[in-house]
Amino acid sequence: MIKRIGEGTLVFENKPAVAGYASVVGKKEADGPLGKLFDKVIYDSRGGVETYEDAESALQREAVICALEKSGVRAADCDCVFAGDLLNQCAASVFGLSGFGIPYLGQYGACSTMAQSLLMAAVFVESGAAKNAVAVTSSHFCSAERQYRFPLEYGSVRTPTAQWTVTGAGGCVINNGGKIAKIASAAVGKITDLKITDANNMGAAMAPAACDTLLRFLKDTGTKPQDYDCIFTGDLGLVGSRILCDLLAQSGYDIRKNHNDCGLMIFDRETQDVHAGGSGCGCCASVLCSKILGDMERGKLKNILFIATGALLSTTTAQQGKTIPSIAHLLNIIR
Amino acid sequence: MIKRIGEGTLVFENKPAVAGYASVVGKKEADGPLGKLFDKVIYDSRGGVETYEDAESALQREAVICALEKSGVRAADCDCVFAGDLLNQCAASVFGLSGFGIPYLGQYGACSTMAQSLLMAAVFVESGAAKNAVAVTSSHFCSAERQYRFPLEYGSVRTPTAQWTVTGAGGCVINNGGKIAKIASAAVGKITDLKITDANNMGAAMAPAACDTLLRFLKDTGTKPQDYDCIFTGDLGLVGSRILCDLLAQSGYDIRKNHNDCGLMIFDRETQDVHAGGSGCGCCASVLCSKILGDMERGKLKNILFIATGALLSTTTAQQGKTIPSIAHLLNIIR
Numbered sequence: 322m323i324k325r326i327g328e329g330t331l332v333f334e335n336k337p338a339v340a341g342y343a344s345v346v347g348k349k350e351a352d353g354p355l356g357k358l359f360d361k362v363i364y365d366s367r368g369g370v371e372t373y374e375d376a377e378s379a380l381q382r383e384a385v386i387c388a389l390e391k392s393g394v395r396a397a398d399c400d401c402v403f404a405g406d407l408l409n410q411c412a413a414s415v416f417g418l419s420g421f422g423i424p425y426l427g428q429y430g431a432c433s434t435m436a437q438s439l440l441m442a443a444v445f446v447e448s449g450a451a452k453n454a455v456a457v458t459s460s461h462f463c464s465a466e467r468q469y470r471f472p473l474e475y476g477s478v479r480t481p482t483a484q485w486t487v488t489g490a491g492g493c494v495i496n497n498g499g500k501i502a503k504i505a506s507a508a509v510g511k512i513t514d515l516k517i518t519d520a521n522n523m524g525a526a527m528a529p530a531a532c533d534t535l536l537r538f539l540k541d542t543g544t545k546p547q548d549y550d551c552i553f554t555g556d557l558g559l560v561g562s563r564i565l566c567d568l569l570a571q572s573g574y575d576i577r578k579n580h581n582d583c584g585l586m587i588f589d590r591e592t593q594d595v596h597a598g599g600s601g602c603g604c605c606a607s608v609l610c611s612k613i614l615g616d617m618e619r620g621k622l623k624n625i626l627f628i629a630t631g632a633l634l635s636t637t638t639a640q641q642g643k644t645i646p647s648i649a650h651l652l653n654i655i656r
Numbered sequence: 657m658i659k660r661i662g663e664g665t666l667v668f669e670n671k672p673a674v675a676g677y678a679s680v681v682g683k684k685e686a687d688g689p690l691g692k693l694f695d696k697v698i699y700d701s702r703g704g705v706e707t708y709e710d711a712e713s714a715l716q717r718e719a720v721i722c723a724l725e726k727s728g729v730r731a732a733d734c735d736c737v738f739a740g741d742l743l744n745q746c747a748a749s750v751f752g753l754s755g756f757g758i759p760y761l762g763q764y765g766a767c768s769t770m771a772q773s774l775l776m777a778a779v780f781v782e783s784g785a786a787k788n789a790v791a792v793t794s795s796h797f798c799s800a801e802r803q804y805r806f807p808l809e810y811g812s813v814r815t816p817t818a819q820w821t822v823t824g825a826g827g828c829v830i831n832n833g834g835k836i837a838k839i840a841s842a843a844v845g846k847i848t849d850l851k852i853t854d855a856n857n858m859g860a861a862m863a864p865a866a867c868d869t870l871l872r873f874l875k876d877t878g879t880k881p882q883d884y885d886c887i888f889t890g891d892l893g894l895v896g897s898r899i900l901c902d903l904l905a906q907s908g909y910d911i912r913k914n915h916n917d918c919g920l921m922i923f924d925r926e927t928q929d930v931h932a933g934g935s936g937c938g939c940c941a942s943v944l945c946s947k948i949l950g951d952m953e954r955g956k957l958k959n960i961l962f963i964a965t966g967a968l969l970s971t972t973t974a975q976q977g978k979t980i981p982s983i984a985h986l987l988n989i990i991r
Binding site: 447 | 745747750751754757762764779780785849971972976981
C-alpha cells in the first residue's frame with residue numbers, strides 16, 4: 322500500500338524497483354560527456370526512417386526493447402506502459418509503442434513526463450494494478466524545433482537562454498523484484514505559474530515548480546538536501562539551475578554542493594553550442610537511464626532525488642501571449 | 657488493494673466511489689436531448705472570455721468547482737487531479753486547473769481520456785495514494801476545429817461520417833466515501849491499429865479498440881453483455897457504433913439491445929445537423945457526468961460499462977499519411 326505523509330508525499334511500502342533501464346540517443350548526445358553510457362545511438366536525425374517523428378518513435382521503441390531485454394521481462398508480461406513526449410497528441414509514444422501490445426496510458430507533463438510516468442508505474446506496481454510496468458519518454462531535436470519553433474531550414478538564431486532539445490529516449494521496467502534501484506517515495510507537482518512568458522527561457526519558468534515540489538517534499542519527510550547523495554533536476558539548464566539555487570537559498574537551503582541538472586550533464590556547454598543546456602522529455606529520461614541508474618547499479622549513488630520539470634505551454638498559448646505554467650514531479654530513488 | 661484477474665482486468669477491492677460529478681456544456685449541447693441534465697451552460701462559444709481555448713479552460717474549471725461543491729470536498733483536500741483534453745500539450749486542462757493548487761497529473765488518451773482519468777483516480781484512491789482525487793476532461797468545438805480541421809471562418813463542408821466535437825466538460829470527485837456510484841473494475845486499453853487513415857471517420861478507427869477492450873474484459877470477468885444494464889461507448893457515433901456491433905457479432909455477442917453511445921445521446925441527429933454524432937473528450941465526460949451518473953444516483957441504472965475510445969492521431973501524423981491508432985479504456989461502474 323501507499324502511505325501519504327505530510328501534505329501529500331507518497332511513501333511506497335514495498336518500494337517498487339527498477340528491473341531494467343535503457344537509453345537511446347542521437348549523435349550529438351553520443352558526442353557529449355555521457356556518450357559512452359547510452360545503450361544505442363542513431364547517427365543521423367532520421368535514423369533510417371522517413372520523418373523526424375518516426376525517428377523519435379523509433380527511439381522510444383528501441384529504449385523499451387532494450388530495457389525489457391536487460392530486465393529479462395517479456396513485453397507480453399508487461400501490464401502497462403506509461404509514456405509521453407512533446408509532440409502534439411503524444412504521437413511519438415503512440416507510434417513507437419503500438420507494436421508491443423502492452424496496455425497503454427498516455428501521460429503528458431511536458432519535460433516532467435519521465436518522472437510522472439515512473440511515479441505512475443510505481444503506484445500501479447505497489448497497488449497490485451500491474452506486476453510489470455514500463456515508463457518511457459522521448460524527445461527529438463528536429464521534431465521539436467519544427468513543432469515549437471521554426472523549421473530547421475530557416476537557420477534561426479537562438480537566444481543565450483535557449484536550451485537544446487535532446488534527441489533521446491529513456492525507458493525503465495518497474496516491478497517488485499528489480500535489483501537496480503528502488504522507488505521509495507514521490508511527490509506529485511502542482512501547476513506553478515510565476516507569469517513568465519519568454520518561451521526561450523524555460524529554465525526560468527520551470528525553476529519555481531522544482532522549488533515548490535522539493536520544499537514540500539523536504540517538509541513532508543523531515544529531511545534536508547544534504548541527506549541525499551545528489552539532487553538531480555530534469556532540464557533546468559544553466560539559467561534555471563541558478564534560479565532554483567537562489568530560490569532555495571531564500572528558504573534557507575543550500576543545494577549547490579549536491580545538485581546536478583540533466584540538461585547540464587548531457588552536453589558539454591563549452592564545445593557543443595547548446596547555450597543554456599539540454600531539454601526535452603528525452604533529456605532527463607536518457608540521463609536517468611544511463612548515468613544516474615548506472616551509478617546506482619554500481620553503488621556509487623545510494624539515495625537520490627530525481628525532480629523532472631515541465632513547461633506546460635503550447636505554441637497556441639504562447640502566441641496568445643499567455644504565461645508558461647510549470648510543474649515538477651519528484652521521486653526518491655534508493656539503492 | 658487491486659486484484660488483477662484474467663489477462664489484466666483490474667478489480668478494486670474497496671470500490672472507489674463517485675462522491676460528486678458535474679457537467680458544463682455549450683448552447684448546442686444544451687439544446688440537445690440531455691439539455692436539462694447539465695449543471696451549467698455557456699451560451700456563446702467564448703463564454704465571455706477572449707479565446708475559444710480560454711473558454712474551454714473555463715468549462716473544466718467550472719466542472720471541477722461544481723463537482724467539488726456537490727461532493728462537499730474542498731479543493732484543498734484533493735490530493736490529485738487527472739485531466740486532459742484535445743488541445744496540443746493539453747493546454748485547456750493546464751490553464752483551467754492551475755488555480756486550484758491540486759497536484760496535477762496530465763493524461764492523454766484523446767477522446768478516451770475521461771475513462772483513463774477515472775481509472776487513474778480509482779487506482780490512486782484504492783492504493784492510498786490519494787484520499788480524494790478528481791478526474792476531468794473537456795473539448796470545445798471551436799478550438800478543436802481550429803486545431804484539427806479548418807478555421808471556422810472557412811465554412812468548410814463536413815463529410816457524412818464526420819462527427820461534431822462537443823463543447824463540454826465533465827468532472828468527478830472520487831473517494832472511498834462517495835454515495836453516487838462505485839468503480840468496481842476496469843480494463844486498460846491496448847493501442848489498436850486497423851490501418852484506417854480517414855480522419856473524417858474516426859468512429860470506424862475507434863470501434864476495433866472498443867471491441868478489443870470489451871472482449872478482453874468479458875473474458876477476464878466471465879460475464880456477458882446482458883449482465884449489464886447498459887454498455888455505454890464514448891463517442892463512436894453512428895458509423896462506429898454499427899461497426900462495433902458488427903465486430904462483436906462476429907465473436908458471438910449481441911449488444912444491440914443494451915448499447916448506447918454518448919456521441920448519439922448528446923445530440924438529436926435529426927434536427928441538430930451533427931452528421932454521425934458527437935465526439936471529443938468532453939462528449940462522454942459530459943454525458944457521464946449528467947445522464948449516466950444521474951441515472952445511477954436515481955437507481956435507474958445499477959451496473960454499467962463505460963468504454964471511452966480515443967483516436968490517437970495528430971494533424972502531423974495525418975498529414976504524413978499515417979494510420980489512426982486507437983485505444984479504449986473500460987470501467988465497470990455499479991450502484
